[in-house]
Amino acid sequence: MNLKLTFKRKLYIFLMKVAMIFSTVFTVALIAFLLFYVLAQGIRNINFELLTTKPSYLLGKIGILPDILNTIYIIIATLIIVLPLGVGAAIYLTEYAQNKKIVKTIEFASETLAGIPSIIYGLVGMLFFCQFLKLGTSIIAGALTLSIMNLPTIMRTTEESLKTVPQSFREGAFGLGAGKWRVIRTVVLPNCLDGVITGCILTVGRILGETAALLFTAGFAHALNGIITGLVSPGATLSVALYVYAKEQGEFEIAFAIAAILMILTLIINLVATLISKFFKLRSSI
Amino acid sequence: MKNKLFENIMQAIFLILGLIAVGFVLLISFYLIISGIPAILEIGVFKFLFSKSWAPTSPQENFGILPFILTSIYGTSGAVLIGLPIGFFSAVYLSKFAPKKIKLIAESAINLLAGIPSVVYGLVGMLVLVPLIKIIFSLPDGASLLAAILVLSLMILPSIIKVSINALEAVPKEYEYASLALGATETETVFKVSVKAAKSGIATAVVLGVCRVVGEAVAVIMVSGNVANMPSLFQSVRFLTSAVASEMAYSSGLHRNALFSIALVLFLFIMIINITLNFFIKRDRKG
Numbered sequence: 001m002n003l004k005l006t007f008k009r010k011l012y013i014f015l016m017k018v019a020m021i022f023s024t025v026f027t028v029a030l031i032a033f034l035l036f037y038v039l040a041q042g043i044r045n046i047n048f049e050l051l052t053t054k055p056s057y058l059l060g061k062i063g064i065l066p067d068i069l070n071t072i073y074i075i076i077a078t079l080i081i082v083l084p085l086g087v088g089a090a091i092y093l094t095e096y097a098q099n100k101k102i103v104k105t106i107e108f109a110s111e112t113l114a115g116i117p118s119i120i121y122g123l124v125g126m127l128f129f130c131q132f133l134k135l136g137t138s139i140i141a142g143a144l145t146l147s148i149m150n151l152p153t154i155m156r157t158t159e160e161s162l163k164t165v166p167q168s169f170r171e172g173a174f175g176l177g178a179g180k181w182r183v184i185r186t187v188v189l190p191n192c193l194d195g196v197i198t199g200c201i202l203t204v205g206r207i208l209g210e211t212a213a214l215l216f217t218a219g220f221a222h223a224l225n226g227i228i229t230g231l232v233s234p235g236a237t238l239s240v241a242l243y244v245y246a247k248e249q250g251e252f253e254i255a256f257a258i259a260a261i262l263m264i265l266t267l268i269i270n271l272v273a274t275l276i277s278k279f280f281k282l283r284s285s286i
Numbered sequence: 287m288k289n290k291l292f293e294n295i296m297q298a299i300f301l302i303l304g305l306i307a308v309g310f311v312l313l314i315s316f317y318l319i320i321s322g323i324p325a326i327l328e329i330g331v332f333k334f335l336f337s338k339s340w341a342p343t344s345p346q347e348n349f350g351i352l353p354f355i356l357t358s359i360y361g362t363s364g365a366v367l368i369g370l371p372i373g374f375f376s377a378v379y380l381s382k383f384a385p386k387k388i389k390l391i392a393e394s395a396i397n398l399l400a401g402i403p404s405v406v407y408g409l410v411g412m413l414v415l416v417p418l419i420k421i422i423f424s425l426p427d428g429a430s431l432l433a434a435i436l437v438l439s440l441m442i443l444p445s446i447i448k449v450s451i452n453a454l455e456a457v458p459k460e461y462e463y464a465s466l467a468l469g470a471t472e473t474e475t476v477f478k479v480s481v482k483a484a485k486s487g488i489a490t491a492v493v494l495g496v497c498r499v500v501g502e503a504v505a506v507i508m509v510s511g512n513v514a515n516m517p518s519l520f521q522s523v524r525f526l527t528s529a530v531a532s533e534m535a536y537s538s539g540l541h542r543n544a545l546f547s548i549a550l551v552l553f554l555f556i557m558i559i560n561i562t563l564n565f566f567i568k569r570d571r572k573g
Binding site: 005009012013016017019020021022023024026027028030031032034035037038084085088089091092093095096097102105106108109110111112113115116117118119120121122123124126127128148151152155179180181205208209210211212215216239242243246247252255256259262263266267269270274 | 289293299303310314318378383394395406409413414447471474497531546549564
């Protein structure tokens with residue numbers, strides 16, 4: 001470009017470019033710092049003993065095996081509860097719903113749920129699941145709370161992938177004389193698998209990072225339990241344990257070890273999410 | 287006939303599943319209202335919202351949540367003030383100028399930022415940012431509103447950047463071609479045409495970010511010092527969220543009910559933000 005620009009325009013262009021490059025470099029550098037700082041502080045504190053024992057006051061040692069197990073229990077329980085609800089709601093919205101008012105109401109409700117802060121979920125979970133339903137402070141109460149929290153995610157991802165199932169698939173199946181439910185079960189559902197899986201991954205990521213909603217519903221015990229007793233007894237997930245160790249007990253080395261584990265898990269989750277969306281894109285393009 | 291009945295049953299089941307989200311919203315509103323209203327009525331609406339002192343356990347107990355409300359408002363505005371320009375310029379660069387490779391790396395970095403648990407932000411803030419503020423401003427304690435604002439502005443970045451990129455990329459190419467053909471340079475085109483066209487998308491991005499920041503509890507508890515002062519940049523402060531989270535464990539009676547009232551106030555804040563968001567999205571769709 002050999003345009004003669006006035007000084008004012010040149011200055012404007014220059015300033016905008018500086019601002020853009022500065023902001024991007026700043027953001028990326030900050031993320032890199034955060035990642036490497038947490039990993040560097042954390043990984044040297046991770047050892048086999050930490051991962052495979054429970055905390056013991058007698059020996060003065062801290063182990064995070066109970067917290068790891070609790071995290072796994074709560075993820076499994078939440079997914080089992082939220083998947084049928086979320087997928088069912090998405091199927092209703094895309095396949096059955098004809099009344100626009102109902103659709104709008106459901107969509108508004110789902111957006112509202114997505115915006116409610118986790119501390120409020122924690123409070124209501126405590127009042128409803130722990131006290132009203134008498135579940136007490138337990139993993140299952142935490143899982144139920146997290147299910148409400150993650151319902152909009154599962155609904156949205158499933159709905160999006162249901163919308164990409166071509167209408168001709170359904171028409172073909174109807175044309176062969178299949179009933180509505182049969183069409184959904186055999187044609188529609190298998191084709192929305194990518195959305196369901198994406199939703200699950202997002203949900204797992206959110207559960208891993210959740211603290212505020214679990215403090216009052218699942219509690220912060222570190223007892224080592226099997227899955228059945230684990231579900232009905234209180235227990236801290238990794239994030240809750242990190243919070244308790246850092247804020248209440250000043251055990252920063254343990255906290256950083258847990259932070260590093262969570263960071264690595266977040267990286268893995270992001271990677272898997274990208275790979276899965278690529279895999280399904282590839283498959284649908286064939 | 288049997289088939290028809292079966293189909294109707296299935297339809298009813300799915301209708302119920304669809305309405306569950308509505309049920310949950312009603313449940314949450316119901317619980318917040320019945321548990322939040324009594325304390326507000328007992329204390330008095332005006333006194334509760336506008337009294338400056340929060341002293342639930344002292345002999346002259348007082349339940350004024352103005353410090354928390356103002357802290358939440360200042361903290362959120364501060365986070366937007368810092369996060370918006372950085373996020374906005376990064377989003378413009380990444381969507382319009384960045385080479386593909388850089389864009390890919392930056393986008394996965396930002397996805398990571400969005401996925402990092404808030405306790406990790408809190409931990410790093412507590413051990414890096416708070417001591418740093420203490421040294422730089424030579425304060426007795428670095429846990430302050432400033433620390434909370436800095437942590438929150440980092441947390442608001444991913445939603446601002448991601449949603450803004452989407453909005454900027456959705457701008458029709460013709461707009462940009464027209465501007466370029468009229469002699470504007472590429473930078474001028476992007477900032478004066480594309481950004482204007484993506485205005486409401488960017489506004490949506492900001493509101494979404496605000497939503498996350500207003501509701502953030504654990505990260506701000508860890509860095510803000512958690513004392514119920516009126517907000518001031520270098521003082522220890524307490525947010526609406528952290529007030530609920532930090533006192534719930536040991537409160538009882540009116541104190542406990544007052545915490546539910548705080549949650550109700552927070553819920554109303556979020557509802558107002560959501561309605562604003564819907565307004566922007568609707569305006570966007572209309573054109």
